[in-house]
Amino acid sequence: MRASLVASFGVHAAVIAAAFIALPSADPLPAVPDQALPVELVTIDEFTNLKREKVAKAEPKPQIEEEPEPEPEPEQAPEPEPAPEPKPAPQPAPAAVEPPPPAREPEPLPEPEAEPEEKKAEPEKKPEPPKPAPQKPAPPKPAKKQEAFDPTKIAALLDKLPEEEKKTRQPSRETKEDAAPQAPQGVNTKLTVSEIDAFKLQMRRCWSVPAGAPNADKLIVEIKVFLNPDGSLARAPELISKGPLLSGNAYYRAAADSALRAIRRCEPFKMPADKYSSWQELDLRFDPREMLGG
């Protein structure tokens, strides 16, 4: 009995220990390359449009001023409706390629009716994505785009209308790179992929990667950054991962210094002011593996 208990405990302990050792330290998947940028740029239009639509209705936020034309609202509202039948396809891609407001403008935008539509839209949601792909020959990767974004977009559309539902349904996924496309559905304080990429671009200019160090995978530096609404540093950035520093690892010290310097050099960051709540505190993970060839 006791032997089996011991055995049982031993095995469990081993499993937990293994999990503890292996899981947290497992090499994070290689970061998604920034090449995804072009694809994502497509969505930002949709996103901003959607946002605007929302503003029109709910508009808790006064400062969504990406394209402050008066027209925008009309344009988007139509989108959801046509989607069901005649122009489901055009929506996603066109939005990106050419801002085709004219086409839609004519149509009425019955915002109040939103709810009913939503219900209709839901069933059609699935059929839609397939159609668009064939219809649009223009962009080389339309299929992918739609696969990637259509669902989210539709979900977002649906969400707009019933506010309460939105909250409950809201997926609580991380706004890390991959999850970011979902941002549009959010209470719109989450940064979009494009906005995150814009931030990364700022960092890219500022960060002088310490070249040539061996074991680049051990030089990942995590820093907590606190920002003011104007994008400046609210207080000194905090080095989260101090371990290797205490052991006197000169490579790590140089890497940490370079990351801290990059943050100070980049300040103030250009960030979407209306989403301050999502970026007032950032965990930045400086990973030189790609740069140093791992």
Added chain:
Amino acid sequence: MMTLMRSAGARHTASQVHPQSRRFSGIRTQARRAKFSAGLRVLAFTFAALVLGALPARAALQIDITQGNVDPLPVAIPGFLGASDEDRRLGSDIASVIAANLDRSGLFRPLPKSSFIEKISDVNVQPRFGDWRIINAQALVTGRSTIESDGRLKVEFRLWDVYAEQQMTGFQFFTTPDNWRRVAHIISDAVYERLTGEEGYFDTRIVYVSESGPKNRRVKRLAIMDQDGHNPRMLTNGSSIVLTPRFSPSNQEITYLSYAGNNPRVYLLDLETGQQEVVGDFPGMTFSPRFSPDGQKIVMSLQRGGNSNIYEMDLRTRVTQRLTNTAAIDTGPSYAPDGDRIAFESDRGGSQQIYVMNADGSNAHRISFGDGRYATPVWSPRGDLIAFTKLHKGRFLIGVMRPDGTGERILTEGFHNEAPTWSPNGRVLMFFRESRGEQGGPSLWSVDLTGYNERPVSTPTFASDPAWSPRLR
């Protein structure tokens, strides 16, 4: 993660329940079990705590920064201050040597003095960092040189992080005034180390073969100079031809090949005492000597008849040991920095290729499989790479590969490139390149591991066969 934690919790309750169900067993057993279960409980708690602790805090938005720039880091190095004109002249020279060193490394970009806004007036006062940020300097080196009343030179320096507004490092040195160059190299090393995390290589020297005279009757003498080409001097008088000098990785000794008496022999030269001696007394010709990492042994090839094999000799006991035994030509041995393995070239498979074997000669296996022939393997002091010369389609290329033969990269190519030697930190290779024609001759070049930072090394004469010293101590 959560499920794991829960299972840890379940274990914990099980261990609590357990003693009660055993109520009727003997008291001793029960006591033991109680102790046992207490131990289990502690264990369970520990695991739960560990697992909980491992859960990352998810408050803030996490962003991975995977892209930066690899442009050279802008550094400002104003001339060092001084009380007298003499002091200031020295100070300015020291700053220039530091700037030249950092620039040559390819990792730094010293900013032109004309762009400086603040004029540093006191080395002990914090600089106005804003002025340096405007010109984009990321680091600032300030210093002062003073000739003391006793004739010694005192040099102080501070390295500042312009953005963190902090001093990163600072030292002062006392030396004789004619040693100022060495001080400048030591400061360069300190700056390099602090900013890259890597050991510097500026306070080092290069031994090479100086070549003079017409192409068919070259006088080849052993020469030595600072890593930046300054302070050249001859070590041998040129009465006999010398080849392939190699530095000891641990002290200031050189081993080389000399044709004294028309018979090539491996020699040993102590740079500090000038003492010179023949290594071993072999019946045939010995070639391509190289030190072991601890400097206590020399490995070389001994030619007898049509073939050559690799031997190792202990410098203290003078005992020699044969490491290879083939009918082929095995030569060019080079130790791994841990001394466990030896890379060498051999034509045992039909063409000249690189092999790696254990230090005792066992388990020799080929690692080079690309097109062409491979020669002169040199193991990096960092251990991660082996440099080689490759002959392919009539071109001589210099490249690196991992010790298992993967990851081959060519760093430079040309009509004739040969004899790579590593900087002590394993980041830079020096080699010689021969130019064509009657007036042509060999000259020294350096290239870093990126392959993009290739620069000539100036020498007063034609020069070949460079050997990089370890850091001076």
